[in-house]
Amino acid sequence: MGEQTIAAISTALGSSGIGIVRISGERAVEVADRVFRSPSGKRLADCPSHTIHYGYIYDGDQMIDEVLAMLMRGPHSFTTEDTVEFDCHGGVYVVKRVLDAVLRNGAVPAEPGEFTKRAFLGGRIDLSQAEAVMELIQSQNEYALEASVRQLKGNVSEKIRDLRADILHQLAFIEAALDDPEHYELDGYEGEILRFSVWMEEELSALIRSFENGRQMTEGIKTVIVGKPNAGKSSILNLLAGEERAIVTDVAGTTRDVLEENIVLDGMNLRLLDTAGIHDTEDPVESIGVSRAWSHVKDADLILYVADSFSGIDENDRHILRELDKEKTLVLINKTDIEQIGEKEINRIYGEIQNVLGEFTPIPFSAKEKTGMEELKKSISDMFFAGRISFNDQIYITNARHKRLLDEARESIRLVKAGAESGVSEDLYSIDLMDAYEKLGLILGEEVEDDLVDEIFRSFCMGK
Ligand SMILES: Nc1nc2c(ncn2[C@@H]2O[C@H](COP(=O)(O)OP(=O)(O)OP(=O)(O)O)[C@@H](O)[C@H]2O)c(=O)[nH]1
Numbered sequence: 001m002g003e004q005t006i007a008a009i010s011t012a013l014g015s016s017g018i019g020i021v022r023i024s025g026e027r028a029v030e031v032a033d034r035v036f037r038s039p040s041g042k043r044l045a046d047c048p049s050h051t052i053h054y055g056y057i058y059d060g061d062q063m064i065d066e067v068l069a070m071l072m073r074g075p076h077s078f079t080t081e082d083t084v085e086f087d088c089h090g091g092v093y094v095v096k097r098v099l100d101a102v103l104r105n106g107a108v109p110a111e112p113g114e115f116t117k118r119a120f121l122g123g124r125i126d127l128s129q130a131e132a133v134m135e136l137i138q139s140q141n142e143y144a145l146e147a148s149v150r151q152l153k154g155n156v157s158e159k160i161r162d163l164r165a166d167i168l169h170q171l172a173f174i175e176a177a178l179d180d181p182e183h184y185e186l187d188g189y190e191g192e193i194l195r196f197s198v199w200m201e202e203e204l205s206a207l208i209r210s211f212e213n214g215r216q217m218t219e220g221i222k223t224v225i226v227g228k229p230n231a232g233k234s235s236i237l238n239l240l241a242g243e244e245r246a247i248v249t250d251v252a253g254t255t256r257d258v259l260e261e262n263i264v265l266d267g268m269n270l271r272l273l274d275t276a277g278i279h280d281t282e283d284p285v286e287s288i289g290v291s292r293a294w295s296h297v298k299d300a301d302l303i304l305y306v307a308d309s310f311s312g313i314d315e316n317d318r319h320i321l322r323e324l325d326k327e328k329t330l331v332l333i334n335k336t337d338i339e340q341i342g343e344k345e346i347n348r349i350y351g352e353i354q355n356v357l358g359e360f361t362p363i364p365f366s367a368k369e370k371t372g373m374e375e376l377k378k379s380i381s382d383m384f385f386a387g388r389i390s391f392n393d394q395i396y397i398t399n400a401r402h403k404r405l406l407d408e409a410r411e412s413i414r415l416v417k418a419g420a421e422s423g424v425s426e427d428l429y430s431i432d433l434m435d436a437y438e439k440l441g442l443i444l445g446e447e448v449e450d451d452l453v454d455e456i457f458r459s460f461c462m463g464k
């Protein structure tokens, strides 16, 4: 016991959007009571074990979802700890908000496999059972880890790598000096390590702030709208966003930089990016926009390719189409409202795209008349369920994990700083430096040496 109370979404967010948020640990019931309100005002703390209660989840004064709360007191629960599960009904986005509220009210995000690990430690399942579960979910977990690392903007993961290298450098120095005092001088090292830890604390704080600002919380399906100039990309972004976010004109080359907007479409969270129309251009500003467009296309989860049915498919379109990952691409045939565009024209465009892309599902669209929205939504959710795009609830959690790991790394660095100020022995610095080093490594998904049990359970998927 004495372990922290953990929480996670313990279901893959599926078709119906029903998801379970599971809380486990000594304070599970207390945490649950902070966010759960039943119509009769009763508290879960006063209810008997193994009962189900109807009510609402509140985040402060705001009602988030209607739920069923399942109360299971330890040791008669999966983890053998007190457990509360909220069966949420409001869709993918809402489940994440419920988790968010729970995390802000005293639970910490579960490590991958931590529920199963606790079940194992509580004697509920044996190691081979645990391993069987692991095998089942391994691939999913690998994706999650990869995705979560991918979610970190390149500069952030690079930054974390650099900071780790700096910490390792200090560690190596201490190690060397302890081993070989004749050649490495630890005298005066307090000054050095003090300067180092002050600097490192500042660096980590800056990273944490950027997470808090939400700039790194790039959750959702990264959806890139791409196409040649004037195809109607910005119009489509505006339509999906429900407001005039992007400038639309009939001048080709209007959008020059990437514009980002988070939207919720049928419970699916899309991080929508409008990009500059792709074509060969001499204009230096535009060409920067074009190369940014390409780089986003390369790491998109979902690509919305916009074809202009009025201007037809040309070499420029073919050039773009050849570069797209077909598995991730939906083709919107835009401007079908224009009078001259009949079935014949649309079919010709299908054929021309098919020549490059192979079989695909076209979506006739008109940003102007707002037609094609239903087909678009359906196609996205079809792709999602076919596993062609992975909208992963775990990305959100891993983001929360990233922040927590940064917090913990900073805590360790603060201990180093405090040690340097009071002049503790050098090997004590090592412990905290190593701790910070490992925490940062976990963010990058790098292995740390640990005992077997931790090793096995780390590879579990979250929420299990
Ligand atoms: N008739 C019709 N016109 C459209 C439609 N969608 C966009 N347009 C027009 O096409 C022109 C270009 O639209 P934008 O949304 O700016 O196109 P874009 O692809 O973002 O263009 P760039 O940013 O220059 O690459 C504008 O005049 C729009 O009003 C549509 O569905 N039907």
Ligand SMILES: [Mg+2]
Binding pocket: 233, 234, 235, 246, 247, 254, 255, 274, 275, 276, 277
């Ligand atoms: Mg535009």
